[in-house]
Amino acid sequence: MYKEKMKESLLSQQQHKEGEGEGEGEGEEGEEELTFGEKLWRENKKLWVVAGPSIFTRFSTFGIIVISQAFIGHIGPTELAGFALVSTVLVRFANGILLGMASALETLCGQSFGAKRYHMLGIYLQRSWIILFISTLMILPLFIFTTPLLRLLGQDESIAEMAGTIAKWYIPIMFSFMWSFTLQMYLQSQSRNLIISYLAFATLTIHIFLCWLLTIKLGLGLAGVMISMILAMWIPILGQLGFVFFGGCPMTWTGFSSSAFEDLWEVVKLSLSSGVMLCLELWYNTILVLLTGHMKDAEIALDALSICLNINGWQMMISVGFLSAAGVRVANELGAGSSKRAKFAIVNVAVTSLVLGTVFFIFFLLFRGNLAYVFTDSLKVARAVADLSSLLAFSILLNSIQPVLSGVAIGAGWQSVVAYVNITCYYIIGIPLGAVLGYVLGLHVKGIWIGMLIGTGVQTLVLIYITKRTDWDKQVAIARARLNKWYKERPASDKTQQLA
Known part of the structure; x- marks a missing residue:
């Protein structure tokens, strides 16, 4: 009998904790007692x-x-x-x-x-x-x-x-x-x-x-x-x-x-908006390859571009890792009801990713076409890679910020908003501008890439503006409303079994 009463008591406490799980500003009082260095150390461990x-x-x-x-x-x-x-x-x-x-x-x-x-x-x-x-x-x-x-x-x-x-x-x-x-x-x-x-x-x-x-x-x-x-x-x-x-x-x-x-x-509905948002980003480079295939000396251009995109692809693995981290950290803190920690997490992951991106940016500017010889013995292709290396370096620099902002959007649940931003910046600005620079002005693959970089740059600036202007207390309320709407009680038998 005593054991049953203890289980009921523990269940009651657990249900109370689950009900207040997203309590407003949870843990923010203790946050004020920490120094900036302690906050930074704790956040980086989580990151x-x-x-x-x-x-x-x-x-x-x-x-x-x-x-x-x-x-x-x-x-x-x-x-x-x-x-x-x-x-x-x-x-x-x-x-x-x-x-x-x-x-x-x-x-x-x-x-x-x-x-x-x-x-x-x-x-x-x-x-x-x-x-x-x-x-x-x-x-x-x-x-x-x-x-x-x-x-x-x-x-x-x-x-x-x-x-x-x-x-x-x-x-x-x-x-x-x-x-x-x-x-x-x-x-x-x-x-x-x-x-x-x-x-x-x-x-x-x-x-x-x-x-x-x-x-x-x-x-x-x-x-x-x-x-x-x-x-x-x-x-x-x-x-x-x-x-x-x-x-x-x-x-x-x-x-x-x-x-x-x-x-x-x-x-x-949330999955579809997420799918559109990421698809528009992942297909962007594919269009760059397709447009390049119609250029003069397409074989050399495609070889050089594929080498650059291969290097860019390896570096993107780091950026996508930060995208995941940004999404998790923002979602966790919004769910916990802490707008301050969510904002701190965003700044921390953005600065960390930018520092690494800057290191890679300088590295690729310094070594330029020398990296091409890892992939090819052709002097013409190596020269073409050297010609594109500055664009590669700027792509890597943008990649250090843009995926983090996409991760913030995923963590906050803004996928549908970012999908519209991506359509406008990538497919209304970037690709048409690249086609004009590449085909009309005769800049070839460099022109296409410059246009697409401008599209990515505009998208990054728009996402920075949206993130900066966001009322994060309101985002906490939105997250709470979503979680309450879809919440399902855990069966009592399951709770009792877990406490036994």
Whole structure:
């Protein structure tokens, strides 16, 4: 009898805590007692707990694609061209949609965790699985009918056939994205993403070994690389699911729930605006490549541009890590009801990213075309890279700020607003201006890139203005209203079991 009364008492206390989880200004009284140095140290610890594993994981994932491409490049030029076409066009298109839609989970999980409504993270995760599974099914025809689509676009017959074969190998990889994106955002919103880094490192090592074994030793060729790539994508997911299901997240994973099928349309709307926002950003560089393909001396221009974008892609892994960190930190603090800590987190992550971006900016200005010889022996291509290196340096500098601001937007739930900003700055200003500079004024690839940089610059200035002018106390209220609207009580039996 006494034990039952104790459980009821503990349940009552827990329910009271959950009800006041997003209490206004929680913890801000104690904030005044800390020195600036103490605040900075505490915030940076929270920042790097998310940013560090996120950066490392993205480097590892990007490394899997680079390693696969390297092995395929030794199989044959047609296989390499087919792989490049599928990975840079089809996969980037699908990636943009799925990653964008999954970023809604970052908003919801981050704010719920800050508000101490821990069990809602598991429900949001399950809702996101449902939405992304349906989205993946809708994208699937692109990978099934790749060859006829490429023929329709006038692609070379042999490359179209090879791309179609590779696209079918990519189907299980596509279904892995719905799990990997959502699990990463679920885990990093509660600063438990170190497990993702361990699994990513282990998988990268396994992938190198399997590519060598299946491709070179067993002579399976393209099939060997793709089998290894599929395993490399699914092994971390199985590890992460095991971590979540078997006690790694006891506060936030309370089992499968029928509540996952409720309020789906509201989550779909947020997911769609998130998808549009990130898709418009991820497809921007693809358009740069497509426009360059119609230039005079397109082969040299494309080679030089691909080297620059490859370097830019590696650096972007760092920027995207800070994007994730900014989203998590802002969402956590808004959910906790602390506008002051949210603003401090924004300034801290922006300055940290800018300092690193400035270092890279100076590095690429100093070394210019010398970096090209890592990728090519052609003097003409190296000179073309040297000619573009100043634009690369400025791109890297902008990349140190722009993704952070996008992360702030995700954390606050502004995805629909930023989607309109992206459409205007990228597709109404940047691309048309680049086309005029490149084609009309004869600046070629430099003109296209300058125009697109101006579009990115305008977008960055607009986001800085929006962030600076935002009433963050009002954002706390908006976050609270969203969380209250979608809140579901944890079943009493589940609470009792957890306290037993």
